[in-house]
Amino acid sequence: MDYQSDEDKSKTSGRRFIQGNLRTNVIVQLGHGAFGQTGFRLIAAPTFIPAYLFSLTGSDVLVGLTRAFQAFGTVLSPFIGASLIGHRKKILGITVVVSVLMRLQVFGLALAGFFLGQQALIPATIVLLTLIGFFQGMSQVQMQSLRAKVIPTDKRGIVTGARNSIAGICSAIVSYIAGAFVLQQNLLGNGYASIFLMAFVIASIGVLVLCFTKEPRADSVRIKESFPDTLRSIPDLIRQDPAFGRFFIARAFGSFGRMALPFYVLYAGMRMELDGLTLGVLTTVWMITSSTANLFWGLIADRKGYRLVMIITLAIWTLSHIQLLYVDTLNGMIVFFVLMGIPSGGFNQSGQNMVLEFGKNQDIPLRLAASGSAVNLIGAIGPLIGGAIAALYSYEILFVTTIVLQGIGLIGLIKYVPEPRLRVNL
Numbered sequence: 001m002d003y004q005s006d007e008d009k010s011k012t013s014g015r016r017f018i019q020g021n022l023r024t025n026v027i028v029q030l031g032h033g034a035f036g037q038t039g040f041r042l043i044a045a046p047t048f049i050p051a052y053l054f055s056l057t058g059s060d061v062l063v064g065l066t067r068a069f070q071a072f073g074t075v076l077s078p079f080i081g082a083s084l085i086g087h088r089k090k091i092l093g094i095t096v097v098v099s100v101l102m103r104l105q106v107f108g109l110a111l112a113g114f115f116l117g118q119q120a121l122i123p124a125t126i127v128l129l130t131l132i133g134f135f136q137g138m139s140q141v142q143m144q145s146l147r148a149k150v151i152p153t154d155k156r157g158i159v160t161g162a163r164n165s166i167a168g169i170c171s172a173i174v175s176y177i178a179g180a181f182v183l184q185q186n187l188l189g190n191g192y193a194s195i196f197l198m199a200f201v202i203a204s205i206g207v208l209v210l211c212f213t214k215e216p217r218a219d220s221v222r223i224k225e226s227f228p229d230t231l232r233s234i235p236d237l238i239r240q241d242p243a244f245g246r247f248f249i250a251r252a253f254g255s256f257g258r259m260a261l262p263f264y265v266l267y268a269g270m271r272m273e274l275d276g277l278t279l280g281v282l283t284t285v286w287m288i289t290s291s292t293a294n295l296f297w298g299l300i301a302d303r304k305g306y307r308l309v310m311i312i313t314l315a316i317w318t319l320s321h322i323q324l325l326y327v328d329t330l331n332g333m334i335v336f337f338v339l340m341g342i343p344s345g346g347f348n349q350s351g352q353n354m355v356l357e358f359g360k361n362q363d364i365p366l367r368l369a370a371s372g373s374a375v376n377l378i379g380a381i382g383p384l385i386g387g388a389i390a391a392l393y394s395y396e397i398l399f400v401t402t403i404v405l406q407g408i409g410l411i412g413l414i415k416y417v418p419e420p421r422l423r424v425n426l
């Protein structure tokens with residue numbers, strides 16, 4: 001008679017639960033992407049928020065500083081997110097709570113735009129964007145951990161790609177409406193505040209969809225750890241898996257592309273008139289190219305692994321900055337947003353999913369927190385440095401610096417990071 005330990009029985013039962021509820025969970029993931037991601041892409045797009053901040057401050061440095069504060073909010077919060085779920089057999093409830101808190105900050109942006117005067121509006125916007133970043137850092141770890149629990153490894157690429165593609169198409173439509181109608185017509189007396197209100201409503205529908213997730217109980221979890229304990233676990237995690245450590249560094253360098261992100265639209269504004277219609281067109285182009293490419297990247301990842309996708313997308317992203325140096329017309333800027341949009345979703349998607357394939361399953365939240373915090377730290381100091389470079393030198397010097405740093409990350413991925421699927425998990 002075959003003998004199965006309680007642990008083996010639990011794992012078998014868990015796999016059956018995942019397969020039995022896969023259809024439901026895929027629909028939930030796609031629905032959450034269509035609404036949740038669409039709402040937040042209006043905030044994350046490299047167009048509306050930078051243009052809004054510049055309209056309030058008139059300063060490259062303050063645009064970079066505000067985006068830096070937003071990113072600083074995401075630096076340590078992933079570890080808080082990991083400490084909240086690492087010991088839990090089920091994590092859906094706490095994930096929903098954090099998602100709601102993140103959306104309330106977007107609602108705050110809308111209210112601030114409608115009701116605060118200029119003097120109070122700038123500090124309020126900085127605080128709210130920082131809080132969005134704080135809750136986003138927590139949410140990223142929790143959402144990705146939840147996805148890892150309900151979607152099998154060999155389906156994650158296509159599901160994530162389809163999710164991002166649907167979200168991108170919806171975001172493209174909404175972005176065009178936001179720019180060409182809401183902003184151009186200054187809807188409700190404040191076009192930007194109206195966009196933030198629209199983002200809040202759409203994103204809130206997404207969190208309602210997420211509540212229908214069918215989540216299995218975890219086979220094994222880490223012991224309950226405080227926030228400081230979680231931080232202290234990182235060095236051991238990297239020592240136990242040097243390949244993950246090299247990936248950690250290479251991904252961080254590749255993410256220096258975020259240093260230039262808030263300044264694309266400001267650079268374009270020096271060469272052409274930027275009205276609501278132009279912002280809507282550029283955002284729509286970015287959304288469409290990113291979304292359609294994501295499905296392609298997901299298919300490649302399922303067949304060949306996420307490492308290959310990271311290498312290809314980082315190479316294209318780096319080359320797009322070279323093309324940007326020669327842009328002086330709207331058509332040229334559209335071409336850049338196509339070139340930059342194609343790899344942007346794929347690089348983020350592959351980086352997040354590749355983290356899941358190193359090491360042990362119970363360490364997934366901790367790995368996500370460590371890698372996500374490194375990327376978020378770059379996102380925090382990057383715009384600040386970028387704003388200083390743009391103010392002291394030029395946008396061209398900023399883009400050249402970005403190319404060099406991303407090139408270092410690309411070399412690191414090619415030479416020093418193995419494909420984790422070819423390794424035996426530690």
